[in-house]
Amino acid sequence: MDQLSTTHYDVVVLGTGLVESIAAAALARAGKSVLHVDANKYYGGNWAAFSYDALLQWAKQNEAPMVDGSSDGQQRPLAAHFAQTNQARYTNVRADEYAWPDATEVSASLASASRQYALELAPKLLAANGELVDLLVASDIGKYLEFRLLEAVYLLSDDQLERVPSSKEAVFSSKTLTLVEKRKLMKFLMFAGAYTGDETALDGFAERPYADYLAERFGLAPRLAAAIEHAVTLKPPLQTGVTTHQGITYTRDYLRSFGRFGPSSLLCTVYGGSEIVQAFCRVCAVFGGTYILGYDVVDFELSNDDAEQGVAALSLSNGQRITFDHLVSAVDYLPTAWQHRAIADDGMRVLRMVTVLDGSLAGEEAKTAVINFAPHSSAGNAEPVIALQMDSETHACPAGQRVVYAWTKAGDTAHDALDACMRTLFRTPDSTAAQDGTDVDQRPRALFSLRFEEHIRASRDGHSDSASHDTGASSLPAGVHVCDDPDADLDFGRAVRRARAIFDAITPGAEFLPKAPPVDDDDL
Amino acid sequence: MTSNTASYDNLVKLLLVGDSGVGKSCLLLRFTDDSFTPSFITTVGIDFKVRTIDLDGRRIKLQIWDTAGQERFRTITTSYYRNAMGILIVYDVTDKRSFDNIPTWIRQVEEHASQSVDKLLVGNKCDVDTGRAVTYEEGLQLAAEYSMPFMETSAKSSRGVEESFYTLAKMVKKRVIDPEEARAAEAAKKNGVDLHGSNGNSQAGCC
Numbered sequence: 001m002d003q004l005s006t007t008h009y010d011v012v013v014l015g016t017g018l019v020e021s022i023a024a025a026a027l028a029r030a031g032k033s034v035l036h037v038d039a040n041k042y043y044g045g046n047w048a049a050f051s052y053d054a055l056l057q058w059a060k061q062n063e064a065p066m067v068d069g070s071s072d073g074q075q076r077p078l079a080a081h082f083a084q085t086n087q088a089r090y091t092n093v094r095a096d097e098y099a100w101p102d103a104t105e106v107s108a109s110l111a112s113a114s115r116q117y118a119l120e121l122a123p124k125l126l127a128a129n130g131e132l133v134d135l136l137v138a139s140d141i142g143k144y145l146e147f148r149l150l151e152a153v154y155l156l157s158d159d160q161l162e163r164v165p166s167s168k169e170a171v172f173s174s175k176t177l178t179l180v181e182k183r184k185l186m187k188f189l190m191f192a193g194a195y196t197g198d199e200t201a202l203d204g205f206a207e208r209p210y211a212d213y214l215a216e217r218f219g220l221a222p223r224l225a226a227a228i229e230h231a232v233t234l235k236p237p238l239q240t241g242v243t244t245h246q247g248i249t250y251t252r253d254y255l256r257s258f259g260r261f262g263p264s265s266l267l268c269t270v271y272g273g274s275e276i277v278q279a280f281c282r283v284c285a286v287f288g289g290t291y292i293l294g295y296d297v298v299d300f301e302l303s304n305d306d307a308e309q310g311v312a313a314l315s316l317s318n319g320q321r322i323t324f325d326h327l328v329s330a331v332d333y334l335p336t337a338w339q340h341r342a343i344a345d346d347g348m349r350v351l352r353m354v355t356v357l358d359g360s361l362a363g364e365e366a367k368t369a370v371i372n373f374a375p376h377s378s379a380g381n382a383e384p385v386i387a388l389q390m391d392s393e394t395h396a397c398p399a400g401q402r403v404v405y406a407w408t409k410a411g412d413t414a415h416d417a418l419d420a421c422m423r424t425l426f427r428t429p430d431s432t433a434a435q436d437g438t439d440v441d442q443r444p445r446a447l448f449s450l451r452f453e454e455h456i457r458a459s460r461d462g463h464s465d466s467a468s469h470d471t472g473a474s475s476l477p478a479g480v481h482v483c484d485d486p487d488a489d490l491d492f493g494r495a496v497r498r499a500r501a502i503f504d505a506i507t508p509g510a511e512f513l514p515k516a517p518p519v520d521d522d523d524l
Numbered sequence: 525m526t527s528n529t530a531s532y533d534n535l536v537k538l539l540l541v542g543d544s545g546v547g548k549s550c551l552l553l554r555f556t557d558d559s560f561t562p563s564f565i566t567t568v569g570i571d572f573k574v575r576t577i578d579l580d581g582r583r584i585k586l587q588i589w590d591t592a593g594q595e596r597f598r599t600i601t602t603s604y605y606r607n608a609m610g611i612l613i614v615y616d617v618t619d620k621r622s623f624d625n626i627p628t629w630i631r632q633v634e635e636h637a638s639q640s641v642d643k644l645l646v647g648n649k650c651d652v653d654t655g656r657a658v659t660y661e662e663g664l665q666l667a668a669e670y671s672m673p674f675m676e677t678s679a680k681s682s683r684g685v686e687e688s689f690y691t692l693a694k695m696v697k698k699r700v701i702d703p704e705e706a707r708a709a710e711a712a713k714k715n716g717v718d719l720h721g722s723n724g725n726s727q728a729g730c731c
Contacts, residue, residue: 002596002597043601043602115635144603271603271606275603278601278602278603278604279603281594281601282571282592282594282601282603282604285592285593285594286569286570286571286592287569288569288593290593290596290597291593291594291596291597291599292597292599293597293598293599295597516571519571519572519573519574
């Protein structure tokens with residue numbers, strides 16, 4: 001293995017997830033010497049996007065995490081150790097290639113087009129007015145990236161996918177709304193768009209359910225109220241029990257995002273969110289950061305394992321001992337002894353599924369879409385289910401196909417609920433059996449799916465979401481900063497906030513990712 | 525330098541790849557700034573550089589991206605290769621290992637860049653009198669195996685540097701820009717109105 005010529009760094013960053021990568025870029029930009037390590041040979045960690053073959057390989061490794069000393073050299077000693085505890089990130093990983101009559105053909109076409117897929121572990125969209133977009137614009141890092149506007153937002157209503165109007169224009173031109181409904185809806189949208197956060201404007205509804213407010217105060221029918229609550233919103237998709245104050249704030253933010261870049265509140269990243277990770281890593285490298293992938297941490301030196309002194313060195317799998325002033329680490333790299341001190345106890349567990357389809361959703365040509373299944377939708381799910389559809393324009397899959405990501409809270413009924421929701425979108429060999437031949441099934445076929453449960457491990461520091469991060473509340477050694485896993489939200493806001501808090505803790509008062517000096521460009 | 529916003533006709537994205545220390549940044553700085561720094565410095569701070577050149581009367585703006593040092597441990601991001609139109613694959617004629625690694629770099633390019641991307645093999649540091657480890661013929665033969673052109677350069681003496689970038693730019697122009705232009709010309713012909721031409725089918729119009 002190659003050797004590093006420098007063995008002391010201001011900051012060592014472990015893991016190339018988004019939080020780590022934003023922090024690494026910001027720290028290098030601010031003049032810190034940064035060593036950025038990932039045990040995997042790819043960028044992104046738990047935020048990665050994979051080709052088809054690479055996703056299968058990932059699934060295989062995570063189906064049965066090996067303990068130590070595996071022969072293929074892929075398994076990471078620390079992560080394997082980690083996987084044995086209840087803090088493991090991934091459990092119940094299952095990949096299925098569906099057996100259709102033309103099964104060998106399907107399988108061959110998936111494999112031969114492997115590189116045309118960018119299948120994500122933690123798919124997300126960007127709110128057009130969100131913190132990540134603001135950061136990409138302010139820092140100029142957006143120049144490395146390509147985005148597409150999200151085309152459509154749907155809500156499952158009475159077994160039908162209903163396209164939710166998200167702008168005033170769309171409300172006016174809607175054919176499914178009556179004139180009276182349009183008028184009520186417009187009145188509400190105007191009100192929500194102007195909401196200042198002053199709860200007295202909510203007529204005592206602030207802490208009461210949002211749906212009640214929409215019905216009682218604006219006279220919206222349950223169907224419309226549900227559309228507002230679940231589909232005209234930047235609400236974390238798995239959140240339930242939304243109060244009026246929360247709900248109207250989420251709706252307002254959604255409306256305000258609309259129009260910044262075009263007729264949509266949400267943006268899709270071409271090639272997936274792992275591109276965003278790589279853009280920040282590039283910036284870190286341009287400002288002198290050193291990158292090594294496929295090297296693991298085999299030992300931390302805990303000079304004195306208390307909050308006063310902590311670690312100051314680690315050993316890499318190439319045998320080198322690296323010293324540092326600060327350690328920024330993804331959860332997976334932490335020594336087991338630190339887990340409970342580092343990670344909040346109430347991390348959400350999520351069931352995720354990614355499915356490759358052989359065509360567009362029945363009767364719907366939208367290439368990119370969000371599909372909401374509100375609790376107790378006609379599919380029968382008790383908890384919210386959210387789905388995200390991508391296609392070849394975002395390079396998620398070859399032309400003609402679609403990729404659907406779906407997730408919901410893990411639990412006893414989660415698999416059944418998820419399957420029921422997905423049956424409304426596409427068919428599998430099992431769910432096609434009911435066909436009697438007279439009525440042709442319009443739903444696209446699922447060619448492949450992967451499902452897994454994940455544990456969203458958030459650092460204790462960042463968890464309170466207060467301004468006073470990294471005050472030692474985590475009782476980790478000083479100078480150790482833990483990066484959160486990707487969460488179940490649609491947007492990247494929390495990752496940006498966490499990275500920024502880590503940056504502020506390490507370099508108080510420094511400017512967070514200012515624009516780079518301009519390239520000597522002859523057309524500026 | 526001109527300061528109007530449309531100072532070029534086409535933008536072409538080029539990349540440099542190859543082992544650490546073969547002189548990629550030196551080639552880039554020689555071509556864009558006509559400068560050379562002899563001491564070995566690893567790449568810090570170079571994202572990309574631009575230079576606008578004239579090819580057959582067209583102003584082609586070359587945007588040339590450097591590896592930002594991420595080649596040292598083979599950690600170039602896959603996104604680095606996106607939308608690249610031409611790639612200079614560079615080795616050091618005094619460093620046999622950098623030459624032996626060229627097939628690995630070509631595999632990287634094939635895996636992550638678009639299939640049609642134009643490639644040029646470059647053997648740098650050809651100014652050396654002693655210590656040459658790879659002959660011109662060996663370079664030529666390897667390039668032939670992968671059906672790409674080959675050139676030797678010296679970022680230090682500037683020999684071959686202009687020619688390399690121009691060669692690659694011409695390849696991209698021929699593959700990408702010329703056909704586009706031909707299509708545009710064809711389309712313009714179809715919808716164009718020639719006031720002086722005699723059009724046989726001139727019955728259309730107002731009855």
